[in-house]
Amino acid sequence: MTEKITALVTGANKGIGHEVAAGLAARGMTVLLGSRDRTRGEAAAARLRAAGADVRPVVLDVTDPATIEAVATGLTRLDVLVNNAGISGPLNEPPSATSPRTLREVFETNVIGVLTVTNALLPLLRRSPAARIVNVSSGVGSLAHHTDPDHYMSGLPASATYPISKTALNQLTVQYAKELRKDGILVNAAAPGACATDFTKDLPFPITRTAADGAAIVIKLATLPADGPTGGFFDDAGAVPW
Template identity: 90%
Template sequence: MLPDMTDRTTALVTGANKGIGYEVAAALAAKGLTVLLGSRDRTRGERAAARLRAAGGDVRPVVLDVTDPATVEAAAATLTRLDVLVNNAGISGPLHGLPSATAAPTVREVFETNVIGVLLVTNTLLPLLRRSPAARIVNVSSGAGSLAHHTDPDHYMSGLPASATYPVSKTALNQLTVQYAKELRKDGILVNAAAPGACATDFTKDLPFPITRTAAEGAAIIVKLATLPPDGPTGCFFDDAGSVPW
C-alpha cells in the first residue's frame, strides 16, 4: 500500500463511469482513497459517483474527455492534490479490419484516445503528481498489445485476425509506459502497464465468444499497481498471473 500521508490520498481514474474503470474507482474508494471519477458525460459520471458514495466511498465526479485538452485542463485546475493516476479510458476501434483495409483516420481515432489521450492527461497532471510523496501511474493496456503473444505460434493471439487499431495502440501505450517510467524514476513515481484481461463489459459485448470474467476481477491488477509500496516495480507490464511479455 501507499505510505500514510498527512492528507487523504487522492486518485483520478479516467473513463470510470462504467466497466473496469468503475470497479477500479470502487476498489480504491474501499481502500480509503478519495477518488475522482473521470467521465466524458457529466450525467453518467455523477450517477456513477453517487452510487459509490452511497456505498460509503469518497468519490467525486470529474468531467474529463481525454481527447479534449480543455476538459483535461479544467479538471486539473480544480485539483490541489493527486497521488494516483489511472489512465483507463480507451476505445477498441473496429473489431475486424485488416491493416490493408483500414483507413488512416480510423487508426488515428483509436490512437487519439488510447495513446495521445494518455500523454495529454499524464502531462497535464504531472505537476501535481510530482508533489506527491509517493505517486503512482497505471496505464490500462491489454495482452493484445504484447508483441510476444502475437508472434508466439503457441499463443492463441497469434491466430487472431490481423488488426491495425486496438492491438497496435496498446503496443504503443506499452512503450509510452516504459518511457515515462524511465523519466519519472528519479522523482519516485512508479509507472506501470496493466492487462486486466477480457471482461464482461460493454467493451467486449460484440465479441463472438462469451466472456465470464467480471470487471471487478479485471480491476484487481490495476488497483494493485496503483497502491504499490515504495520499493515496487516500475516500467513493467503485469496481469493477474504476473509479468506479461512485451
C-alpha cells in the same frame, strides 16, 4: 490530520474503470471519477457514494484539452493516476482496409490522450510523496503473444487499431517510467484480461471474468509500495511479455 490519498481514474463511469474507482475508494482514497458524459459520471459517483465511498465526478474527455486543463487546475493534490479510458476501433478490420483516419481516432484516445492527461497532471503527481501511474493496456498489445504460434492471440484476425495502440501505450509507459524514476513515481501498464463489459459484448465467445476481476491488477499497481516495480507490464499472473 494527514490528507487522504487522492486518485483520478479516467473513463470510470462503467466497466473496469468503475471497479477501479470503487476499489481505490474502498482502500480509503478520495477518488475522482472521470467521465466524458457529465450525467453518467454523476450517476456512477452517486452509486459509489451511496455505499460510503468518497468519490467525486469530474467531466474529463481525454481527447479534449479544455476538460483536461479544467480538472488539472481544479486540483490541489493527486497521488494516483489511472489512465483507463480507451476505445477499440473496428477490431475485425484488417490493416489493408483500415483508413488513416480510423487509426488516428484510436490513437487519439488510447495513446495521445494518455500523454495529454499525464502531462497535465505531472506537476501535482511530482509533489506527491508516493505517486503511482497505471496505464490500462491489454494482453493484445504484447508482440510476443501475437508472434508465438502456441499462443491463441497469434490466431486472432489481423487488426491495425486496438492492438497496436496498446503496444504503443506499453512503450509510452516504459518511457515515462524512465523519466520519472528519479522522482519516485512508479509507472506501469496493466493487462486486465477480457472481462464481461460493454467493451467486449460483441466478441464471438463467452467471457466469465467480471469487471471487478479485471480491476484487481490495476488496483494492485496503483497501490504499490515504494520498492515496487516500475516500467513493467503485468496481469494477474505476473509480468506479461512485451
